[in-house]
Amino acid sequence: MTDTATTTTSLNKFEKFKAQKDGLAIRDEIEKFAALGWEAMDETDRDHRLKWVGVFFRPVTPGKFMMRLRMPNGILTSNQMRVLAQVVQRYGDDGCADITTRQNIQLRGIRIEDLPDIFNRFHAVGLTTVQSGMDNVRNITGDPVAGLDADELYDTRELVQQIQDMLTNKGEGNPEFSNLPRKFNIAIAGGRDNSVHAEINDLAFVPAFKEGTGDRGQGIGQEFSQSPIFGFNVLVGGFFSAKRCEAAIPLNAWVLPEDVVAVCRAVLEVFRDHGPRANRQKSRLMWLIDEWGVEKFRAEVESRLGELLLPAAAKDEIDWEKRDHIGVYKQKQPGLNYAGLNIPVGRLYAEDMFEIARLAEVYGSGEIRFTVEQNIVIPNISDSRLATFLTESLLERFSIDPGLLTRSLVSCTGAQFCNFALIETKNRALAMIKALEEDLTFTNPVRIHWTGCPNSCGQPQVADIGLMGTKTRKNGKTLEGVDIYMGGKVGKDAHLGTCVTKGIPCEDLQPVLQDLLIKNFGAKLKQEALLVGNC
Ligand code: SRM
């Protein structure tokens, strides 16, 4: 158990209920809950422990649960997509799905009596929801064009799957890692553009070549003869929370791809056994690193590994601007293409999901991928089928060439389903972007991220313009408002944006954003652009 969690008096209420009954124990009680109904359930089981199997009680829509899947590297098959579509379809207007900011999917409208059947269906097609919420490792992100991109440095798919298998016992649940002090995020970048936002993860691996001096193959602590050798520099401690946001810092470690799983295990064991558990606002990995210093943390990871870590490579290979993958691109496989479709704010309905599955099967190889921008990629479309693919009516709504604000819009769940939300986000974000695109012309995409509260699930700190929900006062009334963040840089030299303006009422936001877009991002009023064009 942890240094700080040895006395029950210092335990917060979450630690207490975890000590009473492990969250994973809920796996064996699903049939019972289905028969009992949500109203009769023990509240801690319903509101908290169910999250260990990815089932989230929604106080905003009681009785209609959310289910969070795990999608290693954001990849699923058309068959799996159809199963997800069938699940939400049965709930009519209550059923829909959201692509998340971790390359993942969440289903809405779920009734507890259907859980046994849903889990059976998931099991049959290799889908799992296990350990996707609460004090577990979230969906592990990898490069969305892994294995497709001619310029990639490392195909992240297999590694991400191996880490998930280790953490979740191949999707069945693993009590070794089901009681962390807090949530934990892992990402692996495989390309040069940092498509996973490595810097905002508790543990991230970024491509880096190392010049070696000794023999290869004698373990993590050995130097190598060949040079340069591919591996990853390791970053630790990145996180967002309501009280504090930090970019990840270097662990001063470089690891071979084959050692990544062992390093993940070692870092998680250190966090599990020593991470602070008294105050949930101070329980993420960075708080332990603060307490110990990064050298002590690194030494403890080495001790768990049973080997020394090599120092970090002098530089990593993230030297591109971040790509959004919207559009059609040649793959490294001759004659094949991938198409990135913009899914406005990540929202999908059953008929969309069936249609995406069909397109992936008819034109591609049946594979579908998600990006952290809440969009999809359909890979393996042959040159000969591309023209017909582009005439498909779904592409009118899920465009490969959307407006320059629409294409980069990201939004968290917000007040429609999330009880933490201070504002409605997704619908408001769509309406705002439509209005701005009607009035302005742009030369470049501007990345606008909405998040409904300071928890920052919509990552406003990585955006060009980040909008964080708040309550604000105007004319003696409390209104929905936003704090505005700017300066988030992604890809090469990524760094976090900061709050520049507080408490703008949402009803007054459009002219404020218009002004920011004109002054900072080269947008022009359409009227003005026409006049210039006429000169
Ligand atoms: Fe999040 C809690 C939604 C990505 C930071 N997040 C929640 C809950 C579970 C709260 C709740 O029970 O209602 C939200 C569920 C709402 C719902 O019904 O959908 C929620 N988070 C989301 C998603 C769906 C936002 C989205 O629309 O894409 C994302 C799901 C990712 C996934 O597939 O697992 C999501 N959340 C994030 C991210 C972004 C990321 O990982 O890159 C962050 C910031 C990064 C980080 O965690 O360091 C994030 N979520 C939080 C926090 C603040 C954590 C903290 O340390 O304080 C909470 C609150 C908490 O954990 O206590 C939270």
Ligand code: SF4
């Ligand atoms: Fe909910 Fe807040 Fe996360 Fe948005 S940022 S999903 S409102 S917890």
